Amino acid sequence: MAATVVRAGQVCSASAEGRLDIRIEDGRIAAVAPHLPAEAGDHVIDASGMLVLPGLIDCHVHFRDPGSPERESFPTGTAAAASNGVTTVLEMPTSDVPVTTAERIEKRGRHLTGRSFVDFGLYAGAGRGSLDDVAGCASAGAVAFKTFTHSPTAARAAAFEGLWAVNQPDLLCTLQAVAATGRVHALHCEDDSLLEYFASKDDASAPFGVRHRNSRPPVVEQSAVAAVTALALETRSRIHLVHVSTNHAVDIACAARDIGVDLSIETCGHYLTLDDRTLDRFGSHAKCNPPLRPADTREALVRAVRDGRIDIIASDHCSYTPDEIAKHSDDPQHALPGLPGIEFLLPTLMHLVTAGGIPMRQAVACLTSAPARRFGLKGKGDIAVGYDADLVVVAPDAPAPFSLSADYHASGSKNAVYLQGVDLRGRAMTTLVRGVPVVAGGELVGSPDHGKWIRAE
């Protein structure tokens, strides 16, 4: 295979920063230096005037393949990932057949091989009813586990079977089972009994946005974070708090971190760039759990990224069809939660740097080296000799304007009306996955045969 040289870009990664050339041989980074001569036959990518980052790692996506292809699939979701500079995705276990056994992991991994433009890892679910299978899932290569601390609605019960643990004893046993595997344990923290309590207070005459945020106020998330971290201290778990949406949840988690709990804190692009006014404006199109919070909470979350307390950013990409979103547009209790976001992760990163005052290197780490380290993704997340040549060449100021008629790759992005009016900048011009161009000239050129299943050992 001919070598590739990425020339004269502004490189930014955990190990390299500055105007540098990158030489790629056999899918790996062979050299990083200010001036690398190209040899005859080398493929040269001119990155002058561009940013060159490690390919982004989105450690929280729901492409739900197999399951609901009308919502999203791996070919559409990973095409969207690549088009946005994401070179590795970690897929959550929610699916029509939830991924809670070794056999299901094997089956899913085989099904997705040949259907992914980028590299991927699979979560397994753990919870009430699935604990006997946790060790088997780890042996089958689950990169991490996921548990919800609340029960699903009746309509979603099948897709969540074995993925939740509500009361303290169930949660304790779930944490213990996953801790025994040594894998990271991702937790969706919202307290079940408080959700029930606030649902009973629902005022059906109030507007959609008010009803949704009143049904899941900050205390719902914060009390679950407190409970989970207290249990994790006991079980010596390696926990990962997904989509944290309030600064006080961060404070509680960091207090637990200070007394020795091994935890990472993830937030999402939407909590860092949008607030509850978007929920008020777009209703069921902007419903996510936890809800979008007030502007001062959003600002405090940006500060928590800046001071390093939040260490990971992910999309929590989640799609529905327009009909599904429209169906419960007046009913926040039944409207489906989740936002399509993977095509807007790179603009989020640029926004954090330009408007959030976060140093580029630190913002990049939240989407590259930090998740790679946390989830044990060897050879991923940095620009250094020996690493996989997963790179994205970014035109930092190029607009990625949102429009409902835009030709997005992800099915869900066509429904991303919640982004109307948001200034999105930063476009992936070239995306390399293990040295192979998947995006070139800003267009998808790769093949769904290329993505590799990353199995934890």
Ligand SMILES: [Zn+2]
């Ligand atoms: Zn999620």
